[in-house]
């Protein structure tokens with residue numbers, strides 16, 4: 001698929017900054033403090049949900065002060081688009097987590113299909129417990145499971161398409177140093 005880089009640059013230039021870098025980093029530090037209080041003795045397996053969870057996990061993990069093992073999984077349903085479809089597992093966890101505490105790290109809880117499916121998968125495969133951490137929780141009434149909340153959530157966001165800090169717009173701007181909303185979306 002060819003990409004119009006001028007469009008990609010224009011999206012950044014016109015975007016609304018919802019949270020600048022220092023506010024996002026402060027939210028990550030708050031989450032780290034909560035996780036340090038909850039999981040210090042749990043010897044957890046931590047899974048970063050690729051690709052979006054990468055920056056959040058990279059900033060969060062050095063602030064966790066207890067022994068843990070780190071791996072990744074990749075489940076995706078947006079595939080570079082701005083609306084989601086079927087969940088597709090690109091990589092299931094390779095590190096065994098049978099009878100272990102699991103912590104899932106992802107960038108955003110939007111409709112919640114992705115995180116809920118990962119949670120159910122980990123439970124089904126024998127995790128002793130599963131906790132979830134997301135950087136952003138989007139506010140709307142389209143949640144797949146309305147009662148399902150992440151155990152740790154950094155910042156709320158309005159019902160717009162956002163990018164930055166791991167979240168992409170058409171595959172781009174995961175590197176944006178803040179949380180931005182696309183103009184018109």
Ligand SMILES: O=P(O)(O)OC[C@H]1O[C@H](OP(=O)(O)OP(=O)(O)O)[C@H](O)[C@@H]1O
Nearest residue numbers: 050051052076077078110111112113114
């Ligand atoms: O709550 P939901 O509506 O299910 O959406 C949230 C998921 O969508 C994004 O992943 P995406 O499918 O874009 O894959 P990516 O992380 O590789 O970009 C994001 O990283 C979450 O994992």
Ligand code: HPA
Nearest residue numbers: 110160161162163167168
């Ligand atoms: O608003 C979003 N931005 C980026 N990725 C996403 N995945 C689900 N919702 C979003």
